[in-house]
Amino acid sequence: MKEYQRKQLLERVNRDSATVGVTLPEAIEIQGEEINLREFVFEIKRRDTIPPGERERVDHAKRNLRRERIERLSLIDENEVSYGEGETIAEAIIGIDRALNALEQLGPANLEQEAKKQEAVDTKRWMSFLKKALGDDKMSGTRGRM
Structure with a gap:
C-alpha cells in the first residue's frame, strides 16, 4: 500500500467521529475465537447497571477488544497489508471502537x-x-x- 493510503486509513480509524452512524458488527474474531459482539453488547446494555458478577466479564471483553484493536491497527501502521486488506481492517477497528464506546457507557454496578x-x-x-x-x-x- 502507498504511504498516503496508509496515512488515510490511520486517520480514518483515529478520527473522533469515526463511530458515528456505524452499526456494531454482528460477530468478530478476537484472538482466534469468534464472538457474537452485537448480541453481547445488546445483552449487557439492556440492563440499567452491570451486576457485580457480570462486571468482570465486561471488563475482560473490553480488555480483549482493546488488545485486538491495537493488533489490527499495527498491521496498518506497519504497512503489513494491502490497501484492500487495510480497508477491511479499518472497518473492523471502527466496529471494535463502536463496541467499546457502548460498553464504556454502561452504568456502574x-x-x-x-x-x-x-x-x-x-x-x-x-x-x-x-x-x-x-x-x-x-x-x-x-x-x-x-
Missing part, C-alpha cells in the same frame, strides 16, 4: 460505591487546590512561624 469514590476524588482535588492556593506550609499547621 454499585451506585453507592461509585458515589463514595467520586466524593473521595472530589475531596482530594479540593485539598490539592487549597494547598496550592494557601501554600503547603499553611495547610500543615505551621502558619505564622518563620
